[in-house]
Amino acid sequence: MSAHHSDTITRRCLLTGTAAFAATAALASAGCAGGSGQGTAGSSGSAAAGDVDSAHQVIVAMSPTSEPAAGFDPLVSWGCGEHIHEPLIQSTLITTDADLAFQGDLATSWECSEDGLTWTFLLRDDVVFSDGEPLSAEDVAFTVNSAVASDTFESDLSMVDEAVALDGATVELHLNKPYNALLYTLAVLGIVPAHAYGEGYGAAPVGSGRYLLERWDRGQQAIFRANPSYYGEAPRMERVVVVFMDEDAALAAVQAGEVDIAYTYATHAHQAFDGFELVNYATVDSRGISLPAVPAGATKAGQGDVAYAAGNDVTCDVAVRRAIIMGLDRDRVIEHVLEGFGAPAFSVSDGMPWSSADMEVACDPEGACALLDAAGWVPGEDGVRAKDGLRVAFDLWYASDDSVRQAMAYEVAAQLAQLGLEVSPRGGSWDEIYPHQYEAPVLWGWGSNSPVEVYALNYSTGWGNYACYESAAIDGHLDDALAQQAIEDSYVHWQLAAWDGEDGFAPEGAATWAWVANVDHLYFKRTGLDVAEQKPHPHGHGWSLVNNVDRWSWA
Incomplete structure (x- = not known):
C-alpha cells in the first residue's frame, strides 16, 4: 500500500507541470471574460476584464462529470436528477434551509387539499427574468407540465397530472395520487420562461435566480455572475468560476494556487498544500450492497421490452442477508478504505428526520455465524459454507472506474470470508453491471436530502427495488407517508416501513440492503474562504457544494 502511494505521489509530481498548464489555460479567461466562448448568457453578454475584484470572485474545481451535457436546462438534468442541487440560474417555487426545512422562494405560501391531490402555490409579484420579462404562474405551469411530458427530465413527476395557472400569481398542481415528497423535487426544479424556452436554452439560459450564466466553454469552465435583477438578497460572491477537471488536474491547480476550492478523495487526504486546508462536509452519500431476496429464475421488467434476470439462490435466504449485515465491521471499512473520512451507514438516509433507528445493527461476527449455523449453512473443507450442495458464493459488482468502491468491495469480501462466505468482487462499467442488478449483489452509491x-x-414496484422484495405492508406505510398533508407527519410512516414490528426492510425484517458507509465529501479549500453553513451533501461531489455560494465570502 505504501509503495502504491509513493508511486502515485511521484507520478503526480511529474504531471504537475502539464496539469497546471492546462488548468491555467482553462482559467485564463476567468479574469478576462470578454474573450470568445462557446456559450454566453442570454442577457447582456460577457463582462469586461477586471470588473469583479478578487474579493468577490471564487474559482471552484469540479469533476468533468459535473458538467451538464445538455447545459443549464432544468427540463433535462440541471438541478434535478441523480445528483440533485439548487439550479442557481433559475428560481424554484420553494427551497430548503440548512436544516432541510422548506422555505419560500418564488412561493409566498402553499397548501395541500385534504385529499392530498391538489397543491396550491401563491407567488411573489416582484420577479423578472434576466431578459426583463416578468415571471408569472404561467411560467411555473409551463415548467411543470413540460417536465411531466419530457423524455429527458431526470426526476419523477409522474404523480402530477397537470399544473394550472389560476391567475398571474396562483398555480395549482393536480396530482393523480397523494405524494407530499413532490415538495423535495420542487425545491430543485428551476422555473423556465414560457416565452423564451426552446432549442438551445441550456447554452443560453434565461432565468430569474441568483446568478446569470456569463460564459460556458464546453469541457473547460462555466462562469456565473450575480444577477442584478435578483429579487432576494444580493449575492456576496459576485462571480463564480467553475472549472471542470479530473482529479490529477484539480490537485495540480490547488498546488499552483489557481483554484480556491477543489474536490478530492480520501486516498489523497494525506497531502498538504500551502495556503489550503483539507475540509470534509457531512453527507447523505451512502454506499450499500443490494441483496436479491428471491430465488434465481425470476425476471424483472425494465423499460420498454427489456427483461432482466432476477434472483439469487444464496442471498434469497434471509439468514444469509442478516448475517452479511450483522457481520460487517463498518468502522474497519472507514479506517481502511476512507482514511477515517466517513461514518457507518445503516440506511440510505441516516440522520434524516425520516430515518429509523431500527436500521442500526451492531457488528457481531459471532452472532452472524450463529445465524448461518442455525440456517444449516455449514463450513466445508475449504472454509466456505454450504447447504444441500449449494455454496455461499456470489459475485459483488462494483463500478470499475471508482477506486474507493473497488477497495470497499475487496474489504467487504475479506471480512465476509471470515464468516465462511466466498464473495468475488467484479468490477465493470455500468453497462456491464446493469444486466446483473437484480440477480447479484451490487455496491451502489445513493443518498439525497429527500425520502x-x-x-x-x-x-414493490420501485425502480430501485433491486432486492425484488414485495410487501403490501411496506407499500402501505410508504403510501401513508406520502399521503400526509404535513411533511412532519410523514416521518413516522417512513419509519414504520423500515420496521413495524412484523414486517419491514430493516435487518430485523427483510434485510434487503447491507449498508456500509456514508462517505464524507472532501475538498482542498483556500485559507480565508468562508463557504457558510453547508447542507448535508447528497450523493456525488459536485454542485451541491455551491448551493449557498451566494453567501460565501473572503476573510
Missing part, C-alpha cells in the same frame, strides 16, 4: 429514494429502493 424519495427510500420509496424507490423499497416499494
Whole structure:
C-alpha cells in the first residue's frame, strides 16, 4: 500500500507541470471574460476584464462529470436528477434551509387539499427574468407540465397530472395520487420562461435566480455572475468560476494556487498544500450492497421490452442477508478504505428526520455465524459454507472506474470470508453491471436530502427495488407517508416501513440492503474562504457544494 502511494505521489509530481498548464489555460479567461466562448448568457453578454475584484470572485474545481451535457436546462438534468442541487440560474417555487426545512422562494405560501391531490402555490409579484420579462404562474405551469411530458427530465413527476395557472400569481398542481415528497423535487426544479424556452436554452439560459450564466466553454469552465435583477438578497460572491477537471488536474491547480476550492478523495487526504486546508462536509452519500431476496429464475421488467434476470439462490435466504449485515465491521471499512473520512451507514438516509433507528445493527461476527449455523449453512473443507450442495458464493459488482468502491468491495469480501462466505468482487462499467442488478449483489452509491429514494429502493414496484422484495405492508406505510398533508407527519410512516414490528426492510425484517458507509465529501479549500453553513451533501461531489455560494465570502 505504501509503495502504491509513493508511486502515485511521484507520478503526480511529474504531471504537475502539464496539469497546471492546462488548468491555467482553462482559467485564463476567468479574469478576462470578454474573450470568445462557446456559450454566453442570454442577457447582456460577457463582462469586461477586471470588473469583479478578487474579493468577490471564487474559482471552484469540479469533476468533468459535473458538467451538464445538455447545459443549464432544468427540463433535462440541471438541478434535478441523480445528483440533485439548487439550479442557481433559475428560481424554484420553494427551497430548503440548512436544516432541510422548506422555505419560500418564488412561493409566498402553499397548501395541500385534504385529499392530498391538489397543491396550491401563491407567488411573489416582484420577479423578472434576466431578459426583463416578468415571471408569472404561467411560467411555473409551463415548467411543470413540460417536465411531466419530457423524455429527458431526470426526476419523477409522474404523480402530477397537470399544473394550472389560476391567475398571474396562483398555480395549482393536480396530482393523480397523494405524494407530499413532490415538495423535495420542487425545491430543485428551476422555473423556465414560457416565452423564451426552446432549442438551445441550456447554452443560453434565461432565468430569474441568483446568478446569470456569463460564459460556458464546453469541457473547460462555466462562469456565473450575480444577477442584478435578483429579487432576494444580493449575492456576496459576485462571480463564480467553475472549472471542470479530473482529479490529477484539480490537485495540480490547488498546488499552483489557481483554484480556491477543489474536490478530492480520501486516498489523497494525506497531502498538504500551502495556503489550503483539507475540509470534509457531512453527507447523505451512502454506499450499500443490494441483496436479491428471491430465488434465481425470476425476471424483472425494465423499460420498454427489456427483461432482466432476477434472483439469487444464496442471498434469497434471509439468514444469509442478516448475517452479511450483522457481520460487517463498518468502522474497519472507514479506517481502511476512507482514511477515517466517513461514518457507518445503516440506511440510505441516516440522520434524516425520516430515518429509523431500527436500521442500526451492531457488528457481531459471532452472532452472524450463529445465524448461518442455525440456517444449516455449514463450513466445508475449504472454509466456505454450504447447504444441500449449494455454496455461499456470489459475485459483488462494483463500478470499475471508482477506486474507493473497488477497495470497499475487496474489504467487504475479506471480512465476509471470515464468516465462511466466498464473495468475488467484479468490477465493470455500468453497462456491464446493469444486466446483473437484480440477480447479484451490487455496491451502489445513493443518498439525497429527500425520502424519495427510500420509496424507490423499497416499494414493490420501485425502480430501485433491486432486492425484488414485495410487501403490501411496506407499500402501505410508504403510501401513508406520502399521503400526509404535513411533511412532519410523514416521518413516522417512513419509519414504520423500515420496521413495524412484523414486517419491514430493516435487518430485523427483510434485510434487503447491507449498508456500509456514508462517505464524507472532501475538498482542498483556500485559507480565508468562508463557504457558510453547508447542507448535508447528497450523493456525488459536485454542485451541491455551491448551493449557498451566494453567501460565501473572503476573510
